[in-house]
Amino acid sequence: MIFTVAIDGPAAAGKGTIGRAVAARFGFAHLDTGLLYRAVGAKGGDPVAAAEGLVPADLERWDLRSLEAGQAASKVAAIPAVRAALVAFQQRFARAEGGAVLDGRDIGTVICPAAEVKLYVTASPEVRAHRRWLEVGGDEARVLAEVLERDARDMGRADAPLRAAEDAVLIDTSAMPVDEAVARAISVVAERMEGLR
Numbered sequence: 001m002i003f004t005v006a007i008d009g010p011a012a013a014g015k016g017t018i019g020r021a022v023a024a025r026f027g028f029a030h031l032d033t034g035l036l037y038r039a040v041g042a043k044g045g046d047p048v049a050a051a052e053g054l055v056p057a058d059l060e061r062w063d064l065r066s067l068e069a070g071q072a073a074s075k076v077a078a079i080p081a082v083r084a085a086l087v088a089f090q091q092r093f094a095r096a097e098g099g100a101v102l103d104g105r106d107i108g109t110v111i112c113p114a115a116e117v118k119l120y121v122t123a124s125p126e127v128r129a130h131r132r133w134l135e136v137g138g139d140e141a142r143v144l145a146e147v148l149e150r151d152a153r154d155m156g157r158a159d160a161p162l163r164a165a166e167d168a169v170l171i172d173t174s175a176m177p178v179d180e181a182v183a184r185a186i187s188v189v190a191e192r193m194e195g196l197r
């Protein structure tokens with residue numbers, strides 16, 4: 001079966017948690033596409049060469065989750081040739097036999113416009129910054145500033161800007177516990193699978 005769940009949304013909205021839970025529930029493969037951009041940013045040097053030469057071991061670096069790696073990722077992610085170098089891998093992953101969940105910024109709009117399910121997961125900047133602060137620690141005001149700066153860059157870039165696909169289901173997790181957000185996502189996927197039978 002070929003079945004793609006595309007999950008897009010701004011920084012720290014809960015895409016990863018929802019993506020992992022949906023993948024586990026349906027036995028689908030899961031790709032956190034943000035890791036690809038984080039790994040390209042963390043490699044340093046020429047970002048296009050880094051994207052073209054990306055290997056699985058690059059995704060294993062311990063420091064990819066830091067605020068600095070997030071900033072570096074969103075800077076290299078605005079370079080069209082970097083994005084172009086990562087498209088084919090993501091599309092193969094999305095349409096591989098067995099089902100796939102991909103989370104990122106442009107999955108439902110650019111990488112897989114034919115995805116069977118598109119979710120747009122969001123929350124207020126303060127809620128998202130608070131969640132990210134629980135993970136990374138430090139100064140919460142700085143985490144909020146980082147989140148806002150990255151959102152502005154991701155939404156404002158010319159190539160594949162972050163936006164909800166027209167046919168995406170919106171999940172606003174500002175006032176929603178994580179298990180409720182996961183349950184909502186799972187029910188959207190289950191309904192769609194039922195509809196395709």
Ligand code: CDP
Binds near residue numbers: 075104
């Ligand atoms: O975990 P968080 O939502 O904070 O970020 P991420 O998903 O790891 O993505 C890091 C950065 O990579 C984003 O700020 C985007 O600039 C970029 N990205 C992108 O441009 N397209 C994607 N499909 C995924 C990430």
